[in-house]
Amino acid sequence: MNTPLALEQRRFRPGFWTAVFGILFVAFCGVTFLRFSKGLGAVTHLSDQFPWGLWIGFDLLCGVGLAAGAFTLTAIVHLFNLKRFEPIVRPTILTGFLGYAFVILALLFDLGQPWRIWHAIIYWNPHSVMFEVAWCVMLYTTVLAVEFSPVVFERFGWHAPARFIHGLITPLVILGVILSTLHQSSLGSLYLIVPTKLHPLWYSPMLPLHFFISAIGAGIGMVILESHLSRRAFHRHLEMDLLEPLARGMVVALGIYGLLRLEAIHRNGSFASILAFGYEGRMFLLEFTIGVILPVALMSFRRLRTHPDWLVGSAFLAVLGFVANRLNVSITGMERAAGVRYIPSAMEIIVSLGLVAIGMAVFAFAVRTFHIFPEGAVQPAPRPPGRS
Amino acid sequence: MSVGLLFDTTRCIGCGACSSACKEQNKLPGPVEEVTTAYTWTTVQPREGVNVRKLCMHCAVPTCVSVCPVGALQKTPEGPVVYDGEKCMGCRYCIMACPFDVPKYQWDRPVPVVGKCILCAGRVKEGKPTACAEACPVEATIFGKREDLIWEARTRIRKEPDKYLNHVYGLSEAGGTSVLMVSGVPFEKLGLKADLPNEPPAMKTWQVLSNIPDFVGVWAVFLYGVHWITARREDVAKVENHGNGRSSKEDRS
Numbered sequence: 001m002n003t004p005l006a007l008e009q010r011r012f013r014p015g016f017w018t019a020v021f022g023i024l025f026v027a028f029c030g031v032t033f034l035r036f037s038k039g040l041g042a043v044t045h046l047s048d049q050f051p052w053g054l055w056i057g058f059d060l061l062c063g064v065g066l067a068a069g070a071f072t073l074t075a076i077v078h079l080f081n082l083k084r085f086e087p088i089v090r091p092t093i094l095t096g097f098l099g100y101a102f103v104i105l106a107l108l109f110d111l112g113q114p115w116r117i118w119h120a121i122i123y124w125n126p127h128s129v130m131f132e133v134a135w136c137v138m139l140y141t142t143v144l145a146v147e148f149s150p151v152v153f154e155r156f157g158w159h160a161p162a163r164f165i166h167g168l169i170t171p172l173v174i175l176g177v178i179l180s181t182l183h184q185s186s187l188g189s190l191y192l193i194v195p196t197k198l199h200p201l202w203y204s205p206m207l208p209l210h211f212f213i214s215a216i217g218a219g220i221g222m223v224i225l226e227s228h229l230s231r232r233a234f235h236r237h238l239e240m241d242l243l244e245p246l247a248r249g250m251v252v253a254l255g256i257y258g259l260l261r262l263e264a265i266h267r268n269g270s271f272a273s274i275l276a277f278g279y280e281g282r283m284f285l286l287e288f289t290i291g292v293i294l295p296v297a298l299m300s301f302r303r304l305r306t307h308p309d310w311l312v313g314s315a316f317l318a319v320l321g322f323v324a325n326r327l328n329v330s331i332t333g334m335e336r337a338a339g340v341r342y343i344p345s346a347m348e349i350i351v352s353l354g355l356v357a358i359g360m361a362v363f364a365f366a367v368r369t370f371h372i373f374p375e376g377a378v379q380p381a382p383r384p385p386g387r388s
Numbered sequence: 389m390s391v392g393l394l395f396d397t398t399r400c401i402g403c404g405a406c407s408s409a410c411k412e413q414n415k416l417p418g419p420v421e422e423v424t425t426a427y428t429w430t431t432v433q434p435r436e437g438v439n440v441r442k443l444c445m446h447c448a449v450p451t452c453v454s455v456c457p458v459g460a461l462q463k464t465p466e467g468p469v470v471y472d473g474e475k476c477m478g479c480r481y482c483i484m485a486c487p488f489d490v491p492k493y494q495w496d497r498p499v500p501v502v503g504k505c506i507l508c509a510g511r512v513k514e515g516k517p518t519a520c521a522e523a524c525p526v527e528a529t530i531f532g533k534r535e536d537l538i539w540e541a542r543t544r545i546r547k548e549p550d551k552y553l554n555h556v557y558g559l560s561e562a563g564g565t566s567v568l569m570v571s572g573v574p575f576e577k578l579g580l581k582a583d584l585p586n587e588p589p590a591m592k593t594w595q596v597l598s599n600i601p602d603f604v605g606v607w608a609v610f611l612y613g614v615h616w617i618t619a620r621r622e623d624v625a626k627v628e629n630h631g632n633g634r635s636s637k638e639d640r641s
Contacts, residue, residue: 041495048425048492051483079611081618112478112493112500116458119477123458129593130457130481132600174611178604192592193455193485196583208596334484 021357028354031347035109043347047340054344057330058352059106061187062323063099064137065211068219069226070096070144071180072249078173085242087374090151091230092223094366097144098359103137105358109351129189136183143176151370184215191329197337201273201284202329204264210257214291217253218322220246221295224315228308233364236373238312244305250318251299258292283324283332291321390467391512392566393521393529394537395441396544397573398551400528402432402439409523413508426492426503430520433579438571440578441529443520444469444490444505445558446566447588452482452491454590460502467534467566468507476501487562487584507566534566541570563588 035043046053073092077085108114120134146165153162165172188211191198204210224243231238265271274281295318304310331342344352366372407420410430421428423442430443450469453461460475461482471491478500482491494500508518516522517531524530530537538556545552557575558565561584569575576582 037498039494039496039498039500046495048483048495049489051480051493075611079615079618081615081622110479112480113476114478116475116477119458119475123460123475125454125456125459127454127590127594127597128457128481129597130455130479132597134457170612170615174608174615177611178607181607182600182604189593189596190481192596193451193589195585195589195592196487196581205592 024350024354024357027350031350031354032109034347035351040112043345043351045342045345045348049338049340050334050342052330052334053342054331054348054352055106055110057327058323059110059355060103061326061330063103063106064183064187065215065218065322065326066222066319067096067099067144068180068184068215069223070099070147070219071177072216072219073223074147074173075177078169079177085246088223088227088239088242090148090372091226091367093144093148094151094363094372095222095226097141097148098363100137100141100144101362102355102359104141105355106352107137129186129193132182132186133190136179136186140176140179140183143172143179147172147176151372155370181212185209185212187211194334194337197334198329199273199280199333199336200268200270201265201280202333203268206260206264207329210260210264213253213257213260214322214325217250217257217295218291218319220250220253221315221318221322224250224311225319228312228315230367230373234367234373238308240306240308240311243311247299247305247311247314250315251296254292254296254318258288258296261288261292280332280336283328287321287324287328289321290317291325295321390465390534390566391507391532392446392467392534392537392568393443393507393518393531394541395529395567395569397438397440397528397569397571397578399526400432400439400441401526402434403525404432405523405525406441406520406529407431409519410505413511413519414506416503424490424492426494426501429503429505435578436573438573438578439528440569440571440580441520442579443567444507445488445561446505446507447562448564448566449562449588449590451485451487451562451589454588454593455481455485457481464509464513466509466512468509468512469504470506470509471502471504473501485589487581487589489581534568537568541568544570560586562586563590 031043040046044053044055069092073085073089076082077089107117111117120131121138125131147169150162150165153159153165185208188207188209191203191207192205195203224246227238227243230236265274274284295314298304298310298314298317304314335341404420407428407430410416411420411428414429416427416429418427420431422431422433424431430441432439432441446467446469447463450461450463453459453463453469456476457479458475458477460472461469462472463469478493480493480502482502483493491502491504493502508516508520511518518529521529521531530540532540538559541556545554545556551572552570553572553574555570555575557569557571557580558567561581563586569580571578574582
């Protein structure tokens with residue numbers, strides 16, 4: 001391990017952001033202590049009227065959704081055999097794995113008794129969507145870890161286990177795609193049980209399909225965004241020849257999703273509640289404009305798709321709109337039935353931000369330590385043998 | 389034989405004996421609160437000139453039982469929906485999903501559990517009525533077999549149609565409940581949900597979940613099929629390139 005070397009090469013400049021992260025980390029530790037010593041009521045704005053808040057709406061729903069790039073890209077490369085996308089598979093799998101680790105950590109905060117998280121393994125209830133969610137989290141995190149493991153093995157020169165995993169890549173990818181399909185859709189299924197509580201702008205018997213397809217769109221958006229961020233951080237070039245066709249895929253996914261949403265709203269007869277321009281209507285318009293209309297409209301033009309700034313900007317909008325949608329389903333759409341307004345407490349936000357920051361730090365560490373980008377590790381590392 | 393409660397708003401005097409008896413029976417700490425909480429499983433509230441009880445309805449097909457990932461909530465054959473705090477991991481899906489907003493959480497505790505009326509399952513098993521029914525001085529809450537209670541409710545409505553609405557609340561709400569209510573004031577004005585479908589909400593998720601095994605099989609075959617076709621295409625392309633696209637078959641042999 002030459003981690004000290006990696007740290008040295010980071011050209012660490014303590015500045016504004018270091019201070020922000022330092023304060024955030026201290027606050028995060030404080031809230032963690034309060035959460036586990038005083039209970040959920042002491043740190044959150046959750047209540048009997050509003051039992052699921054930011055940690056479910058953002059951390060769980062968005063964490064899983066934005067990890068969707070991993071299964072989309074592994075399917076493109078290993079099942080549809082479009083090998084030219086291979087160079088960006090590794091960072092995507094890493095993001096997927098970190099996304100799922102983020103979800104599990106967040107659940108440890110959100111569950112009332114997190115030390116019993118393993119109960120889902122021994123006490124079964126196949127009638128519960130949450131049971132399906134729990135198993136998908138466990139199994140897909142494992143699959144992502146195994147898919148990523150060759151990168152770690154190569155780093156330490158263990159070629160035999162790396163080759164073994166490579167031999168299993170097709171069944172692994174198929175398993176990953178199946179689990180992801182189930183998991184992405186099951187997060188939507190969670191809300192099938194509340195037809196009288198979730199606002200008709202979001203409730204639909206097709207919620208599982210909405211969640212699945214929007215996750216593909218936003219997952220591709222994340223792949224583009226993350227290529228951009230790593231380019232900025234590590235002075236790499238943007239793989240425009242790969243990202244441009246991905247943007248086309250994003251347009252198709254978001255376009256289908258947008259039509260399905262409009263159809264569902266039409267079926268519920270809820271267009272009137274958009275036109276009424278009330279609280280829910282405005283939140284829907286916000287979500288739909290930034291998450292569907294703008295990215296689809298912008299990325300339909302070849303000239304904008306091939307321009308890095310427009311491409312990255314549209315991907316950012318798609319991701320932002322996705323987050324808005326999940327928060328609308330889990331919070332905005334549930335408020336009327338609950339009879340209360342839920343605004344997350346500062347401490348809930350600190351935990352979510354803290355976990356995102358930890359995820360980003362681990363990502364930065366991983367790209368410096370392992371061969372993740374086509375150029376190799378960001379520090380000089382022995383070039384691993386060819387990957388299949 | 390399934391049992392339940394019948395609550396009659398026209399009889400209730402709002403004395404609160406049911407809430408106190410419930411506290412005592414279930415050893416719940418603190419005084420009786422205004423609204424139901426994890427520590428107050430039933431309340432009596434004055435509304436529209438009558439008094440109305442709030443408690444778990446004990447659904448025939450309970451939403452909370454269907455959503456609990458670890459099976460901590462169960463419907464017993466006698467009728468009560470009971471809760472096992474030893475299994476619960478605190479996901480709070482039951483609180484979020486219950487169509488009657490019944491389960492409550494111990495937000496103030498570092499090791500919290502859910503609190504809700506369990507229809508005195510222990511007493512019921514011994515053949516005794518619930519503590520609240522036993523404590524009621526005016527028989528506003530009565531305990532009995534669900535069929536008998538439905539009969540009783542309908543008899544009261546038939547005998548005094550001016551006094552009662554022609555609606556037994558709980559007969560078909562969310563698929564039917566073990567707790568039934570009759571009233572002269574519309575139920576939605578008493579803070580009870582009036583828009584509940586007759587189909588249990590649990591059916592909505594089961595329609596999706598029951599299809600998962602089939603879906604996994606079909607999806608796996610489809611995905612492998614795609615891989616097989618694309619890999620095969622690549623093999624063929626390789627061979628054809630090698631043989632300049634003409635004598636590909638001979639090259640491979």
